[in-house]
Amino acid sequence: MxxxxxxxxxxxxxxxxxxxxxxxxxxxxxxxxxxxxxxxxxxxxxxxxxxxxxxxxxSLIEPGEAIGTVTAQSIGEPGTQMTLRTFHYAGVRELNVTLGLPRFIELVDAKKTPSTPIMYIYLKDEYKNDREKALEVARKIELTTVDNVTLEVSTDPYTNSIMIRLDPEFLEDKGVSVEQVANVLKKYGDVRISDEDPYMVIISTNESDVFRLEKLKNKILKTRIKGIKGIKRAIVRRTGDEYVIVTDGSNLRSVLKLREIDPYRTYTNNIKEIEEVLGIEAARAALIREMANVLKEQGLDVDIRHLILVADMMTYTGTVRQIGRHGVTGEKESVLARAAFEITARHLLDAAARGEEDLLRGVAENVIVGQHMWIGTGRVKLFMKLSRKNEGVSNVSS
Amino acid sequence: MSETKSRKSKSSKSQSASYSFDIFKHELVPKHEIVPIDEAVEILKRLGVKPEDLPWIRASDPAVRAIGGKPGDIIRVIRKSPTAGEVVVYRYVIPG
Structure with missing residues (x-):
């Protein structure tokens, strides 16, 4: 039919x-x-x-509803149940991710770098099922300094030279050859590989001062052999049906330039970097994603709209601002609201010196002066139209 | 010998730097577009706000630069939203 x-x-x-x-x-x-x-x-x-x-x-929110307060309570209450423990394992044993309350505070404070920066690097379609290629890329981006492959270093003040004994095991592990090391050290002076020991690199400099030689030694140890600055470790992990590189450390701008990766899915948990490279809207999206992720990880059910409001407040000036002294709260227009938050006397004093005005439009300042807040039913004022007085009708207007 | 080698590695680096990257294809970046001036006036009238009352976006923002926005422009952002499917918001380009 x-x-x-x-x-x-x-x-x-x-x-x-x-x-x-x-x-x-x-x-x-x-x-x-x-x-x-x-x-x-x-x-x-x-x-x-x-x-x-x-x-x-x-089911639309009523005009005048104090959504900020509702948001604060809706995040604050479950927040009391979050773990104070910082570290959680994220699948791989050697990789830690900050989660729970510390991570949430970090996000809301708009910290420049998270305490555990992490990137998720996806590979292009043609490589994503190729474990060998993934490992190769991971090795390529992992920052390797001379220090990472060195067994011992010594300086010889008589010949103004620095001797570095490399560790064959580390060299093998990082995929670096002795020649490569010698090559990057060329800028510091004459480099040669010792005749007796194939793993001994000798750099002859024209630095005659002992202290400066010592300084140069430290500089040499920090020299980059290969990799991307900031990426301390890169691990290949299978997620779903593809290989993903998870890194300890983050450098979005440089990683996006790699050819082997899929730049459109590559992700970092460093909000500031996202803001710089992808813009404020991307930072807003990432903030929501990160906050939702923290709450989900803790098994807390907070409506995403609350998180959206927080992210909107943090990003509406075009830059990511923290919720706090140097951001949303600290830049409030009202003197009294700022004074109610922190360092009361200083705010009042400064405001007096500058002759600032308080329009009493916010919540805190109206509570202070003992007026109705401009919220909810406080938004509505009753007044009478005098011309209609005889009919006994009053008009309601907002 | 080593000189040519290092130069080679440098040139390959700059090559990968010029490799084109369209930020609007990134999963985090919503669509941005400049609103034509007559349409912008209409939108502001409908919303009952002055341009600077809209959320701001800096002229140096990568997304604004990509579409060539200048301070004073109004940008339409079409976001994907988990609650509403798709949301249109506006941002006002500020210098900086």
Whole structure:
């Protein structure tokens, strides 16, 4: 009994456009798929759309609702249950990720670098199932300094030379040859490999001062042989059906330049880097993602809209600002609100010296002066139209 | 000999640097576009705000630079939202 169905996507869209054009895309899509799946008639479909629109309007936040306070409580209460323990293992034994309360605080404070920066580097389609290639890329980006492959170093003040004995095991592990090491050291002076020991590199410099020779030694040890600055370790991990490189340390700008990787999925947990390389909107998205991830990891169910509000507050000036003294709270317009937060006397004194004005529009300042806050029912004022006085009608206006 | 080698490695580096990267293809970056001036006026009227009341975005922001926005422009951002599917917001380009 399969009669041709009278409604299709276009037709439903048309009805929605007429009756409820304000519905967001997700609800519209859901309506369409449900209506078609249930094979509703035209009248039924219209009724359903009307009801959906009604429901949508009635669940909108009322004007004047103190959403900031609701958000603060909705994050704060579950926050009390978060672990104070900093480290959690994220699959790989040797890789730690800060999670829980410390990580959340870090995000909200808009710290420049997270305490455990981590990148997830995805590979291009042609390499993503190739373990060898993944390992090769991982080795390539892992920062290797002379120090990493050195067994011992000594300086000889008589010949102004520095002798470095390299560790064959480390060399093998990092995939570096003695020649490569010798090559990067060329800028410091004459480099030769010792005749007696193939792993001994001798650098003859023209530095005659003992202290400066010592200084040069330290500089040499920090010299980069290969890799990307900031990437301390790179581990290949299988996630789903592909190999992903997870790194300890982060350098988004440089990693994005690699050819073997998929730059469009590569991710770092360093919000500041995302802001610099991908812009404020990406930083906002990453903030939400990171915050949601922390809460999910702890098994806490906080509505994502609260996190969105926090991220919006942090990013609406075009840069990521922390929630606190040097950010959202500290840059409040109202003198009294700032004074109520921290260092009361200084804020009042500075404001007095500058002749600042407080318009008493926020919550804190109105609480201080003992007025109604401009929130919820406090937004509504009653007044009487004098001309209508005789009819005994008062008008409500917001 | 070593000189040519190092130069070679340098040139390959600069080559990979010029490798084109479209930031709007990145999964974190939503679509940005400059709103034409007449449309912008209409939007501001509808929202009942002055341009500087909109959220800001710096002119040096990588996304703004990619589409060539200048201070004073209004940028339309079409975000993917977990709650609403798709959300359109506007940002006002500020110098900096």
């Amino acid at each position: 399969k009669t041709s169905y009278e409604l299709d996507k276009e037709k439903i869209l048309e009805i929605i456009g007429k009756k409820a054009s304000f519905l967001p895309k997700k609800i519209v899509e859901e309506l369409i798929s449900k209506i078609i799946a249930k094979r509703l008639s035209l009248e039924e479909a219209e009724k359903v759309i009307e009801l959906a629109a009604q429901q949508y309007i009635s």
